[in-house]
Amino acid sequence: xxxxxxxxxxxxxxxxxxxxxxxxxxxxxxxxxxxxxxxxxxxxxxxxxxxxxxxxxxxxxxxxxxxxxxxxxxxxxxxxxxxxxxxxxxxxxxxxxxxxxxxxxxxxxxxxxxxxxxxxxxxxxxxxxxxxxxxxxxxxxxxxxxxxxxxxxxxxxxxxxxxxxxxxxxxxxxxxxxxxxxxxxxxxxxxxxxxxxxxxxxxxxxxxxxxxxxxxxxxxxxxxxxxxxxxxxxxxxxxxxxxxxxxxxxxxxxxxxxxxxxxxxxxxxxxxxxxxxxxxxxxxxxxxxxxxxxxxxxxxxxxxxxxxxxxxxxxxxxxxxxxxxxxxxxxxxxxxxxxxxxxxxxxxxxxxxxxxxxxxxxxxxxxxxxxxxxxxxxxxxxxxxxxxxxxxxxxxxxxxxxxxxxxxxxxxxxxxxxxxxxxxxxxxxxxxxxxxxxxxxxxxxxxxxxxxxxxxxxxxxxxxxxxxxxxxxxxxxxxxxxxxxxxxxxxxxxxxxxxxxxxxxxxxxxxxxxxxxxxxxxxxxxxxxxxxxx
Amino acid sequence: xxxxxxxxxxxxxxxxxxxxxxxxxxxxxxxxxxxxxxxxxxxxxxxxxxxxxxxxxxxxxxxxxxxxxxxxxxxxxxxxxxxxxxxxxxxxxxxxxxxxxxxxxxxxxxxxxxxxxxxxxxxxxxxxxxxxxxxxxxxxxxxxxxxxxxxxxxxxxxxxxxxxxxxxxxxxxxxxxxxxxxxxxxxxxxxxxxxxxxxxxxxxxxxxxxxxxxxxxxxxxxxxxxxxxxxxxxxxxxxxxxxxxxxxxxxxxxxxxxxxxxxxxxxxxxxxxxxxxxxxxxxxxxxxxxxxxxxxxxxxxxxxxxxxxxxxxxxxxxxxx
Numbered sequence: 001x002x003x004x005x006x007x008x009x010x011x012x013x014x015x016x017x018x019x020x021x022x023x024x025x026x027x028x029x030x031x032x033x034x035x036x037x038x039x040x041x042x043x044x045x046x047x048x049x050x051x052x053x054x055x056x057x058x059x060x061x062x063x064x065x066x067x068x069x070x071x072x073x074x075x076x077x078x079x080x081x082x083x084x085x086x087x088x089x090x091x092x093x094x095x096x097x098x099x100x101x102x103x104x105x106x107x108x109x110x111x112x113x114x115x116x117x118x119x120x121x122x123x124x125x126x127x128x129x130x131x132x133x134x135x136x137x138x139x140x141x142x143x144x145x146x147x148x149x150x151x152x153x154x155x156x157x158x159x160x161x162x163x164x165x166x167x168x169x170x171x172x173x174x175x176x177x178x179x180x181x182x183x184x185x186x187x188x189x190x191x192x193x194x195x196x197x198x199x200x201x202x203x204x205x206x207x208x209x210x211x212x213x214x215x216x217x218x219x220x221x222x223x224x225x226x227x228x229x230x231x232x233x234x235x236x237x238x239x240x241x242x243x244x245x246x247x248x249x250x251x252x253x254x255x256x257x258x259x260x261x262x263x264x265x266x267x268x269x270x271x272x273x274x275x276x277x278x279x280x281x282x283x284x285x286x287x288x289x290x291x292x293x294x295x296x297x298x299x300x301x302x303x304x305x306x307x308x309x310x311x312x313x314x315x316x317x318x319x320x321x322x323x324x325x326x327x328x329x330x331x332x333x334x335x336x337x338x339x340x341x342x343x344x345x346x347x348x349x350x351x352x353x354x355x356x357x358x359x360x361x362x363x364x365x366x367x368x369x370x371x372x373x374x375x376x377x378x379x380x381x382x383x384x385x386x387x388x389x390x391x392x393x394x395x396x397x398x399x400x401x402x403x404x405x406x407x408x409x410x411x412x413x414x415x416x417x418x419x420x421x422x423x424x425x426x427x428x429x430x431x432x433x434x435x436x437x438x439x440x441x442x443x444x445x446x447x448x449x450x451x452x453x454x455x456x457x458x459x460x461x462x463x464x465x466x467x468x469x470x471x472x473x474x475x476x477x478x479x480x481x482x483x484x485x486x487x488x489x490x491x492x493x494x495x496x497x498x499x500x501x502x503x504x505x506x507x508x509x510x511x512x513x514x515x516x517x518x519x520x521x522x523x524x525x526x527x528x529x530x531x532x533x534x
Numbered sequence: 535x536x537x538x539x540x541x542x543x544x545x546x547x548x549x550x551x552x553x554x555x556x557x558x559x560x561x562x563x564x565x566x567x568x569x570x571x572x573x574x575x576x577x578x579x580x581x582x583x584x585x586x587x588x589x590x591x592x593x594x595x596x597x598x599x600x601x602x603x604x605x606x607x608x609x610x611x612x613x614x615x616x617x618x619x620x621x622x623x624x625x626x627x628x629x630x631x632x633x634x635x636x637x638x639x640x641x642x643x644x645x646x647x648x649x650x651x652x653x654x655x656x657x658x659x660x661x662x663x664x665x666x667x668x669x670x671x672x673x674x675x676x677x678x679x680x681x682x683x684x685x686x687x688x689x690x691x692x693x694x695x696x697x698x699x700x701x702x703x704x705x706x707x708x709x710x711x712x713x714x715x716x717x718x719x720x721x722x723x724x725x726x727x728x729x730x731x732x733x734x735x736x737x738x739x740x741x742x743x744x745x746x747x748x749x750x751x752x753x754x755x756x757x758x759x760x761x762x763x764x765x766x767x768x769x770x771x772x773x774x775x776x777x778x779x780x781x782x783x784x785x786x787x788x789x790x791x792x793x794x795x796x797x798x799x800x801x802x803x804x805x806x807x808x809x810x811x812x813x814x815x816x817x818x819x820x821x822x823x824x825x826x827x828x829x830x831x832x833x834x835x836x837x838x839x840x841x842x843x844x845x846x847x848x849x850x851x852x853x854x855x
Contacts, residue, residue: 046629186631203805237803242711245704412816452584
């Protein structure tokens, strides 16, 4: 019960920390205006079709263009949206009652056949949407029972189904447009959302305009009819120096992912609104390669690393203490975080212990150059990252203390994925953010230790799989949290990852932006009820 | 000054045809090299397309190989690529799920506008700077200009671009820090200045040395001895000849800007061919890389062709044959 109490208090803390919003309840919302949001160009999506786009920025835009069957509200709770559902006692059969008043942007009415067309699209083996397919789970069949009734049958229980339905990966697109545009659909995306695609210039911006007919917002939003804004423009800016100051120009109303070094400039500036949100999730962890390709295959070396890396120092030196130190397989704000499965509890900072472990493993500095050797090979390890290389540089300095040389390799995403597939890394960046702890399965279950899977360490363990399977099959929150805590413990016991820090999202807004709220679901926001006070 | 004669005009079509015929082996070679290079680089585009999204089965990879035509022998892939390219069909981008031609045509106006604007900046700055430096050779004025030119050649583009943004966008608020429009002057000004400034340094140094050499020629001495004003001697007699090597470099630079402006494009968040190629290479997007490199090669060749035409205007001794 003590553990559960800890979970609950963390959950409460999460809710409090994430309830970040800009609300002026005293004022009457105004219609009109174009909201411009500047986002990190490094995250620019290739496609606006979230059924196919693997990155969250693509889901975010999709999510404004299309509605989902379910909706995750500002408190992180899953609510019905395009459909209500009921589940059979064995958890295998789901019946969806589809809304009858929804019309896609091209005039096609929503019905069960339209939803089925979307399921068919992502379940089609010839259509490469593995992430969406994975998240939707082991679906056996999808049948239209009536014009507005759909039945989905699973081969085994899939507890994360409503989570998949509520986040960006499964927007419901117009079946007419899917048919009409075929392969070109990702450029033309047609949904039923509060905004419609107006212009997309890759490398520059995406422009959305208001859907004037929108009248099916989720009831939890507290606003009906069309969106307040006439339109939204997303601009992609890669240069941190530009992103850090662009809010001072007419080019932006909101900057998402403000670089950390600019936080002090805006935090206390009354001319701007500064927000900080932290998502539940893994933190920026670096998983360790346990295969024979790496010196980290020896658990003593991995444990020596964990005794040495100081997460608080990374946060302080790298981010001025503005980020959140992460000590385990999930960050401390994640519901189900198990503080007993953390580096502070299991690997308290101790260089002597770390040195002894390396010596025991046969790594000794024989030539007094500060780097340990064994069988004529230096203890040099590669630290792969796709951003935030500063973490690698700090870790490199920390591990130098115990005679390990770390080479930081900042690489593009595709190179990271290739190295992960081929297991040619030592430390590899990997992160997931979101409200559903089910993502632990992606990183640590042996099912995903296959080409294309997210489990990259090469470590498999039936006991770990057993706890992770609970996350797949059980909808009981207490049971899920307990299983998550046990899995976290096994991950740390086997020293499979280096926890570092969790990255908050820093936002800076012009004061005319009203009612902007970031949600608990990763870095999501809804713009439907945002308005500009002009 | 010799004007273009009827004989020249009659020779022009033949010359143009010859040049176009010369283009064919060059483009063929470029296409072959880019095709081979992309296949030599390790990594499977199909795995990359599916990676990071979820577990991939060998069947999924095989299916995608078939869809992309990667299951066929290399020679068959090559012949298809060449055959389709001759018809102007470069296939679809693996990553963007759109026709390569459509992707390229979407970014091409941005690239052409930036390249031309950058070149205008470099010529407007570089040529006068080079002439003045030559005319005032050895003075403090010459030294100062050459220091500026050296600065232009050596300064990193991204640093210079960011400095311009800091001054003109954030401090003075005159110009936008990002470049969204194709031809909007406000939008083009800073990226064109960034791109043009580095080229201006090279042009200034080249103009200066070429001008100094020309000013030493006998015909310039003759012109001066006739009592012509120095301005006339410089502008009418010396400059045209001095500009011939400069025009060659301008042509080459303009061609290279087509695909080489990726840094400037990134700093100013501007779409363009350079960024498109870099991104496509990283994602091993074979069709897009192949199409984009061929587009860039055509741009380069056309620029050189135009330069050759300008030669004849500058130097009457050059004929189109």
